Amino acid sequence: MIIDLPSTSSSDVAKRMVDLRERHGAVTLGRVLTLVLVIDEEHAENAIASANHASHEHPCRIIAVIKGTSRGSTRLDAQIRVGGDAGASEVIVLRTFGPLTAHPVSVVVPLLLPDAPIVVWWPAEAPEVPAEDPVGTLAQRRITDAAACKRPSAALKDRMATYRPGDTDLAWTRLTLWRALLAAALDQPPFEEVTGARVVGGPENPSADLLAGWLSLTLRCPVTRTKASGVDGMLSVRLERPSGPIVIERPDDDVAILSTPGRVDRKVALPRRSPADCLAEELRRLDPDDVYGEVLASGLELQRETGKTTRTKVKR
Known part of the structure; x- marks a missing residue:
């Protein structure tokens, strides 16, 4: 099931999630963690599909934050995917526009599962210091992928210079x-x-x-x-x-x-x-x-x- 919520807010999305759980039996309590994806539109669907696949082993709430154009007025478009469209997880896709693109943490925090670990994944380009990124500071684990960056060698050097406990990179996992x-x-x-x-x-x-x-x-x-x-x-x-x-x-x-x-x-x-x-x-x-x-x-x-x-x- 896919539910589109154009021009909405994080609080409205959270209310709709509660409503889905009460009316349709979507189970949130069995989720073991919150997985936050910070991604651009080009790589979004492939990243969400990978997260859905991983959710069969680790049932989780997936929050995909997609940065739109920073021009124009502030707007948040959301989409909720549950059931067969979300693997063993529940997926919340958040598209930010205008000044909101610079503050993704403000739309993520209201949707985090209470008392559950948080993992942040940047499937493509990542912040220079993931542990100091506003979204990254929320997480116990921060996952990057140097191989998916435009300049992989430069990205690996950044990982060397900015490593903090809890950081990892899929270039290492592939080994x-x-x-x-x-x-x-x-x-x-x-x-x-x-x-x-x-x-x-x-x-x-x-x-x-x-x-x-x-x-x-x-x-x-x-x-x-x-x-x-x-x-x-x-x-x-x-x-x-x-x-x-x-x-x-x-x-x-x-x-x-x-x-x-x-x-x-x-x-x-x-x-x-x-x-x-x-x-x-x-x-x-x-x-x-x-x-x-x-x-x-x-x-x-x-x-x-x-x-x-x-x-x-x-x-x-």
Whole structure:
């Protein structure tokens, strides 16, 4: 069910939500958190769809704040989606216009679930300091996505400079399967020291940068970050050991090849993760991601100091 409320107010939207619950049985009490999306019109529907997907694992109230034109008079258009149009959540879409575009927190606060954790997600461009943003200050967790920004490398540098406990980025979440596979490969004999590593990914791929920083921090060895033109995601990781290298190479978006000395090459599932999958993972925890914070604080700089950055061209 979709209900449009043009030229309304947050208090009227809140009253309509109560009315829906009383008249149609829409259950708010089972929601485990409030997920606030701050997004532009271009990316809004894809972001809401990702949040709906994640809500099947984490029932929540989704509040999507879409910034319209700042010209003209103050206006708030709202839309309520419940039932089949909202997954396992209830979705409130708020479009702000005029001077109201500069004050999104004023339309969000009246609609927050009482006594429930708050997570804020910026699916595209994010504020320079998410923890100091008026909406960001409301939240226990703040989720950004450097890869979705116009300048991913610059966005990652901003994350480094402005990190606060509770911040995370989907560029880091996309590495979960890679990190798990690397850890599993190193957990097999022979148990040897890694003497060097190489991470190959797209030139503007912040996940590859973060993985190189994580390996530098974890293995304490020189890590080369190779920027490969012709690709936009992660391509391969190579860990050097005395008995021979461990290599994970993903020639396509779904299956990787794991090569280890003395063993037959194996194909392993390593799909590119969707924003919905990454968001669902991040909503599983409300405590700070300390490892991500350490990679931002020390790992990226350690990789630059002890390793190197190279460039190559990949043909497919």
